[in-house]
Amino acid sequence: MEANTLLKNTVSISQFNKGQAKKIxxxxxQTGMKIVFKNNEPECVLLSPDKYIELMEEIENAxxxxxxxxxxxxxxxxxSLDDIKDEFDVTEKDLDEVEDDEVDFV
Known part of the structure; x- marks a missing residue:
């Protein structure tokens, strides 16, 4: 993350104490995240739900x-998929009828 972007995404914990939580x-x-500082040290990161989901998906993909x-x-x-289809006598039609969340490969 660029230094300029990092600075724009920081907020002091004292701003919460001054009643600026809604603004934050x-x-x-809007931005997806804010880094909260306390005593000039990063204390936590606030993420929007969309940014959190995006990061979790990236972790899962990795x-x-x-x-x-x-x-x-x-x-x-x-x-190969063809080997598995042949061995278990599965057709493309069979696969099309299965919901994505019904299949779990271990």
Whole structure:
């Protein structure tokens, strides 16, 4: 994060004590985040719900990627989707009928 952006996204805890919480929360909704300082030290980070969801999705994607790389680099056999469909007699129509959240690969 650029220094200029970082400075714009900082807020002192004393501003909360001065009754500016609503203003600060409105800014969080607009910018996505604020870093709260107390005694010139970062104390916490306020995130908008959208920014929080975005960050959690990025973490999940990174973990999935790391797991995929680990599996590729291991001695485990890698199966293509076609191999799995053939082995379990699954068609494209079968897959289309399944909701995304119904499938869990371990």
């Amino acid at each position: 929360f409105d800014e969080v909704k 973990l999935d990627y790391a797991m995929a790389i680990e599996r590729i680099e291991s001695d485990s056999k890698i199966y």
